[in-house]
Amino acid sequence: MNFILLLAPFLVAALLAAVVRPYHRFVGWVNALLSLLPLGAALRFAGAAIAGSAAPTFGPGEMLRADSLSALLMVCVAGVATLTLLLGPGLERNAAATLPLRRYQISLNLFIAAMLLTVSANNVAVMWIAVEATTIFSAFIIPLTLSKAAVEASWKYILISSVGIALAFTGTVLGYFDFVTLSGRAEHALNWTVLLDTAPRLHPEVMRLAFVFILIGYGTKAGIAPMHTWKPDAYGEAPAPLAALMSSALFATAMYAIVRWKVVVDATLSSNFTDNLLLALGLLSLVIAAFSVVLTDNYKRMLAYSSIEHTGLICFGLALGPLGAFAALLHLVNHTAGKSLLFFLIGNVERKYGSPLIANVRGLLKTMPWTGGLLAATLLMLIGLPPGGIFISEFALLRAGFAADYPWLMGLTLALLLIIFVSFINHLNKMLYGAPAEGVALGEVSGWRIAPLFIFVAVLVTLGLTLPAPIATLLEQSVAIVAR
Secondary structure, three states: OHHHHHHHHHHHHHHHHHHOOOOOHHHHHHHHHHOHHHHHHHHHHHHHHHOOOOOOEEOOOOOEEOOHHHHHHHHHHHHHHHHHHHHOOOOOOOOOOOOOHHHHHHHHHHHHHHHHHHHHEOEHHHHHHHHHHHHHHHHOOOOOOOOHHHHHHHHHHHHHHHHHHHHHHHHHHHHHHHHHHHHOOOOOOOEHHHHHHHHHHOOHHHHHHHHHHHHHHHHHHHOOOOOOOHHHHHHHHOOHHHHHHHHHHHHHHHHHHHHHHHHHHHHHOOOOHHHHHHHHHHHHHHHHHHHHHHHOOEHHHHHHHHHHHHHHHHHHHHOOHHHHHHHHHHHHHHHHHHHHHHHHHHHHHHHHHOOOEHHHOOOHHHHOHHHHHHHHHHHHHHOOOOOOHHHHHHHHHHHHHHHOOOHHHHHHHHHHHHHHHHHHHHHHHHHHOOOOOOOOOOOOOOHHHOHHHHHHHHHHHHHHHOOOHHHHHHHHHHHHHHOO
């Protein structure tokens, strides 16, 4: 029943948006209310996992399964999805008739359903199909406001992601055929649990090659360098609610797919093969992000480069044993809350100033005091200042790196983080201070678009001051799955 509540409301919401013509704003409000059901289902899965219950399964061949890691990601995706549907376009009294809101609501709900299917899939083929579906549905929303740049960004995203997902398919097929060669046509051969049980007997050479394809393939969706090139364009042109979902929830689901396969491959190999790959790509991601942030003049692209930075940090954590895995998963939770919050705020800024260029945003604290203040606070927490939770997860990650005897890597990481820190402070100062631009009215875009954002502020501050027992338990259980 919980799996139905997790997925069905978004399908019903998409159907409602398709049936009601012309678009009416009550469709958006119904969709936002329906999203509370999947959030409740995700919290129930998390509660059951924390209580130590066996992972529930659903569907033919136990196609869906919710262990601690799945439940953690479900809560992240469903939480951001609820806020996205509440703060997206089309809920105001004067919903913009010029925007294709019907297409937006249909595609957005199907996009969210595909992400939740990804993190609840026990069958790796179903997981691959769901990740591919996220590309299709999100690509329809990127050019919500038709322009040449938006259409080009959408096509670039489709092409690069499709190549990546084809490589992930190749890796999945290699893993499956290696299993079939060894065990014959066993029942549920594509289930992650079955693959994991058989992993110690699989062929190391085949699984090495399979993981390379899988890491590059799903890494393209996650935005791991050098497969990151779609990210700045897509985030820069997408409407802010979609960018919030893509930068947090979509990134988390892509990393989830990599983690699931990493566990299987690690059980096959006795070397640090997967860890070395993740460390190399994580370092490359950090280097590219650091120098891209310095040079950018667009605040939406700046946040895209920030996502690449955090991708690199999470790759580091996943390669540094149990301590690193704990830090990586905690960082994933913090990043989900912080980055989605920033894109919602940036959406308010773009609506007010009508430009994504840093040079065109001046006097933000005078023009939009609440948005400007929250933007400054969240951005400072995102770059690692206390009392934000990211300070704690980055500290834990660096501690794991030193404990794993990588002092040179952690030293280089600190240097790159310092470059990013200085660059973000420089860009933020330009936007916050100075005389407001001519023709820009003083005042917030809408008061009700600010209040819900304090939920994620509370999450970031809470995780920076303490780690609540239920979250700690869920993270520890997830680490037991990731770092066996």
